[in-house]
Amino acid sequence: MIMINQLETPLYESIAAKFEIASLQSGSEALQALRREAFDIFKSTGFPSIREEEWKYTNILPFLKEDYELDVILQELSPEEFSTTAALVAHHLEALQQSLKGEQKGAYRLVTVNGKINAGLSVLPAQEQLQIRSFAGAEQDPSFQKHFGKIATLKDNAFVALNTALYNEGLYIEAPKGCVLDKPLHLVNVLLAGGPAFVQPRHLIVVHPNASLEVIETTISDNEAQPLFVNGVTEIAVGENAHFHHYDIQTGRKGMRFVQRVEATQEKHSNYSNYTFTLPGTDLVRNNLVLHLNAPELESHLYGLYLTAGQQLVDNHTEVHHKQPHGESNQLYKGVLLDNSKAVFNGKIFVYQDAQKTNAFQQSNNILFSEKASVNAKPQLEIFADDVKCSHGTTIGQINKDALFYLQTRGIGEQMAKNMMVNAFAFDVTEKVKIPALRTYLEKLIAAEMEKA
Amino acid sequence: MLSIKNLHAGVEEKEILKGLNLEVKPGEVHAIMGPNGAGKSSLASVLSGRPNYEVTQGSVTLDGKDLLDMSPEDRAREGVFLAFQYPIEIPGVSNINFLKTAMNEIRTYKGLEPLSAKEFLALSRERQKLVEFDAKLVNRSLNEGFSGGEKKRNEIFQLAMLEPKLAILDETDSGLDIDALRIVSRGVNKLRSDKNAFIIITHYQRLLDYIVPDFVHVLSDGKIVKTGDKNLALELEEKGYDWIREEAIH
Numbered sequence: 001m002i003m004i005n006q007l008e009t010p011l012y013e014s015i016a017a018k019f020e021i022a023s024l025q026s027g028s029e030a031l032q033a034l035r036r037e038a039f040d041i042f043k044s045t046g047f048p049s050i051r052e053e054e055w056k057y058t059n060i061l062p063f064l065k066e067d068y069e070l071d072v073i074l075q076e077l078s079p080e081e082f083s084t085t086a087a088l089v090a091h092h093l094e095a096l097q098q099s100l101k102g103e104q105k106g107a108y109r110l111v112t113v114n115g116k117i118n119a120g121l122s123v124l125p126a127q128e129q130l131q132i133r134s135f136a137g138a139e140q141d142p143s144f145q146k147h148f149g150k151i152a153t154l155k156d157n158a159f160v161a162l163n164t165a166l167y168n169e170g171l172y173i174e175a176p177k178g179c180v181l182d183k184p185l186h187l188v189n190v191l192l193a194g195g196p197a198f199v200q201p202r203h204l205i206v207v208h209p210n211a212s213l214e215v216i217e218t219t220i221s222d223n224e225a226q227p228l229f230v231n232g233v234t235e236i237a238v239g240e241n242a243h244f245h246h247y248d249i250q251t252g253r254k255g256m257r258f259v260q261r262v263e264a265t266q267e268k269h270s271n272y273s274n275y276t277f278t279l280p281g282t283d284l285v286r287n288n289l290v291l292h293l294n295a296p297e298l299e300s301h302l303y304g305l306y307l308t309a310g311q312q313l314v315d316n317h318t319e320v321h322h323k324q325p326h327g328e329s330n331q332l333y334k335g336v337l338l339d340n341s342k343a344v345f346n347g348k349i350f351v352y353q354d355a356q357k358t359n360a361f362q363q364s365n366n367i368l369f370s371e372k373a374s375v376n377a378k379p380q381l382e383i384f385a386d387d388v389k390c391s392h393g394t395t396i397g398q399i400n401k402d403a404l405f406y407l408q409t410r411g412i413g414e415q416m417a418k419n420m421m422v423n424a425f426a427f428d429v430t431e432k433v434k435i436p437a438l439r440t441y442l443e444k445l446i447a448a449e450m451e452k453a
Numbered sequence: 454m455l456s457i458k459n460l461h462a463g464v465e466e467k468e469i470l471k472g473l474n475l476e477v478k479p480g481e482v483h484a485i486m487g488p489n490g491a492g493k494s495s496l497a498s499v500l501s502g503r504p505n506y507e508v509t510q511g512s513v514t515l516d517g518k519d520l521l522d523m524s525p526e527d528r529a530r531e532g533v534f535l536a537f538q539y540p541i542e543i544p545g546v547s548n549i550n551f552l553k554t555a556m557n558e559i560r561t562y563k564g565l566e567p568l569s570a571k572e573f574l575a576l577s578r579e580r581q582k583l584v585e586f587d588a589k590l591v592n593r594s595l596n597e598g599f600s601g602g603e604k605k606r607n608e609i610f611q612l613a614m615l616e617p618k619l620a621i622l623d624e625t626d627s628g629l630d631i632d633a634l635r636i637v638s639r640g641v642n643k644l645r646s647d648k649n650a651f652i653i654i655t656h657y658q659r660l661l662d663y664i665v666p667d668f669v670h671v672l673s674d675g676k677i678v679k680t681g682d683k684n685l686a687l688e689l690e691e692k693g694y695d696w697i698r699e700e701a702i703h
Contacts, residue, residue: 401504406541409501410555410611411529411562420554424545424594 010067011198012046018070019165028139034149038164045158054156057344057376058315063257063284066227068198070166077113082120084222085113085190089121092188092220096249096441107186107216114192115169115201121188129179130213135170135202143206143237144172151235152263153290159259163233167202175211175242184214184247184435191221191228201232209239209267216247216438221256229257236264238272240295245434247275251445252282254310261288268295274302275433276316277442280309280338280449289318293355296324304333305429305442307422307449308341308373315344322355322388329359334429335366336422337373338453344376349390351383358385362392367399367425369453419450454479454516454650455619461510461675462499468509469495471675477619480647484661484686485654487672488694493654494538496672497623500652501535502528515619529555530562532618536608536625543595548607549577551595552614559615577614584640586610602633609640620644621652626660638663658690671697 019039027035047064048055077085089111110132111121117134124132138144148170152160175181191199207213221228238244250258264272278285291300306314320329335343345364366375379392399421407417423430426446433439455477462470469492477483487493499506500513502525513520515531523531543551557567568576581588586606596604605625612620622641626634641651641664653664661669661683669685670677671694679685679697689697 400541400543403541403543405503405525406537406543407546407551407555408525409529409535409537410551410615411526411559412551412555413526413558414524416554416558417526420546420551421543424543427545 011064014068014070015042015162015166030145031139031149035165038154038161039166041154042158042161042165045156045161047158054317054346057342058284058286058313060259060284060286063229066196066229068196068227068229069193070198077118081113081192085111085118085192086121088190088220088222089188092218096186096218096438107184108181109186109188111188111190112171112201113190114199115167115171115189117171118190125181125183125185128176129181130185131172131174131176133172133174135172135204138172141172141174143174143208144204147206147235147237148204149235151237151265151292152233152261157261159231160233160261163200163202163231167200167233170202170204173203173205173215175205175207175213177208177239178210179208180212181214184216184438187215187217189217189219191219191230193221193226193228196227198229198231201230203232203234204236205234205244206237207239207242207244210241211239212243214245214247214435216249216435218249219252219258221253224253225255227255227257230259232258232260234260234262236262236272238264238266238270240267241269242267243271245273245275247433247435247438248277248287249442250276250278250282250285254281254283256282257284258282259284259286259288261290263288263290263292265292265294266298266300268297270295270298272300273432275429276302276304277445278304278306278308278314279445280307280312280341280452282312284313284315286315287317289316290321291319291329292321292323293327293329294323297326299328300330301432302329302331302333303429303432304331304345305426306333306335306343307338307426307446308335308343309338309449309453310341311339312341313343314341315346317344317346317348319348320350320360322349322351322358322360324352324354325356325358327355327358327360329361331362331364332429332432333364334426335364335375336369336425337366337375338369340370340372342374342376344378345394346378346380347392348380349382349392351381351385351388351390353384356385356387358388358390360388360390364394365425366394366396367422368396369399415451418453419447422446422450455652456514457511458513459511460499460508460513462495462506462508464495464505464507469675470499472511473672473676475670475677477650477652479618479650480645481668482645482651482653482664482666484666484669485652485672485677486656486658486669486686486689491672492675493672494623497535497538497621497652497654500528500621501525501533526558527562529615529617530559534612534615534617534620536605536612536620536622538623538625538627540596540599540604540608542597542599544597546595548593548595549591552577552611555611556614580610580613583643584609584613585636601628602630605629605637606633606640609637613640613644617649619650619652621654623654624656625653626655626657634660635663658686661686673698
């Protein structure tokens with residue numbers, strides 16, 4: 001029944017055609033087998049519809065109706081493309097990098113164009129500190145072979161399956177054992193496309209034991225108004241006693257649709273912290289963040305802030321799998337909704353039978369700024385151990401009008417007063433950002449968006 | 454300074470103020486007393502511009518400017534200050550940043566340069582001392598977790614910082630113990646000058662032992678029905694309000 005809808009979309013037809021070509025692409029036999037397996041899964045499931053529990057509040061099908069181009073340029077950039085990209089990156093960095101420069105430290109920069117590393121636009125750390133390669137250059141690497149395709153869940157995940165079947169070029173980042181990167185790495189994903197495009201970035205990040213890494217991800221595009229669908233998958237392996245602070249700053253423009261799955265495995269004494277900030281602009285964002293706490297005594301932090309506007313739909317799905325004892329996970333998601341926007345928060349915590357003494361917390365708070373905005377929040381806890389501490393809480397409210405009036409009676413303009421209150425609301429999340437310049441940048445972005453409201 | 458003429462106002466069709474007149478000159482302290490439901494707090498709300506209040510008739514001017522036409526923030530910038538009966542807690546907004554923002558918004562409105570961080574800090578220290586406000590509270594979130602007395606004292610601290618022309622104290626004394634009442638009153642007395650004026654709304658004569666008013670008005674059924682000096686407050690304390698209502702009817 002689902003397939004009937006799917007087959008009507010031109011995208012589905014071009015996907016089927018594309019796979020025939022992709023399956024002939026180079027790559028080891030193991031990789032080709034994985035692509036085939038993934039494609040079979042995609043064929044059997046098709047794109048998800050709202051009849052599926054996981055997609056109940058997010059109807060993806062209207063966003064798939066465009067005549068997307070699946071093959072986006074991969075060859076070396078022409079001089080014009082290079083200068084366009086350079087200008088885009090420079091413009092993008094103006095705001096962010098300026099703040100980062102304000103720090104003594106600044107940040108390294110890794111620019112990818114349609115998934116391909118662009119060394120000319122990047123400022124990279126030394127090889128011993130951090131290894132950055134394309135998948136093509138990493139296929140023989142033991143860590144790559146150990147983790148690639150082994151972390152992201154294919155089963156019942158049409159988008160992961162599709163990405164696995166058809167990704168073009170992947171990015172492999174490896175923090176060597178014991179290496180503490182002295183500055184954050186700013187990963188700028190540049191997407192160039194002449195017309196409507198469907199792109200599928202694929203990342204694998206391995207943080208080896210005792211290493212420490214901070215990554216800030218942003219995405220930009222030259223494509224001014226055309227629909228651009230991004231189906232991204234990032235696999236992450238955090239080794240024993242390793243620390244990974246992962247910042248995902250999601251800005252964009254009308255016509256951009258993001259579906260991504262970030263799936264991580266963690267070993268003993270490790271810390272994975274994810275900070276996802278979604279701002280107005282994009283039509284659709286669906287984040288699937290999944291953590292596998294495979295060892296005892298580790299911690300995970302998931303912080304999310306979404307400020308939504310216009311007709312935007314922002315959907316955060318999280319899953320935390322506590323599999324071993326003494327794990328600690330902490331989720332805090334906050335939303336500010338303007339105009340006709342919609343948000344979804346679906347947070348799952350699984351505590352497996354062996355995971356005694358687990359501490360798992362989850363909190364989701366939302367403010368509706370408009371009568372037309374809406375939020376669907378759904379916490380789900382499945383606990384099979386008997387000695388654990390788990391909690392969850394959800395609030396949905398409106399801006400406190402008395403507080404607003406109080407600020408105004410002190411001479412603070414209505415707009416400024418609203419900004420102060422939104423910043424105060426968001427503070428619990430923004431204060432968690434460990435890079436002060438990034439925090440300032442985010443606060444400015446929030447203030448600028450609130451000005452428009 | 455403040456001129457209220459034949460003011461009619463209410464909430465959702467219900468008229469609460471029914472033809473109120475009041476003239477306040479610089480340097481004066483006016484106390485407004487009256488039974489519950491007379492419209493005392495409504496007067497404070499209308500003057501400060503609380504959104505759900507509707508003025509149906511009459512005028513309010515501050516130094517000749519029409520106050521009723523202004524947004525709450527512009528009224529504040531023109532020099533109206535309301536000390537709230539129930540100050541609002543705003544978690545996440547620091548007391549000191551809030552005050553700095555408020556001061557600079559007011560200064561910008563007046564065409565003045567914002568204060569530098571250093572100037573602001575110096576002024577803040579001086580005024581904290583003047584009104585005996587605990588320095589520990591200055592850096593906390595605005596009123597969050599403050600006791601009732603601390604909240605009221607924070608209102609007086611804000612008053613000291615923002616230096617309004619006209620301060621309206623809406624039942625600032627209610628719920629205060631005698632020590633807090635003394636501190637609040639001392640603060641207000643230090644801030645009195647021949648350039649500013651105070652309207653003190655209260656239930657109890659007690660406050661007026663500490664802040665001595667020039668005029669005492671009795672508000673009843675939305676109108677000022679009697680005006681006298683501080684002795685009127687003592688009389689009210691002794692006899693209650695009924696005799697005034699009687700007088701007003703006859």
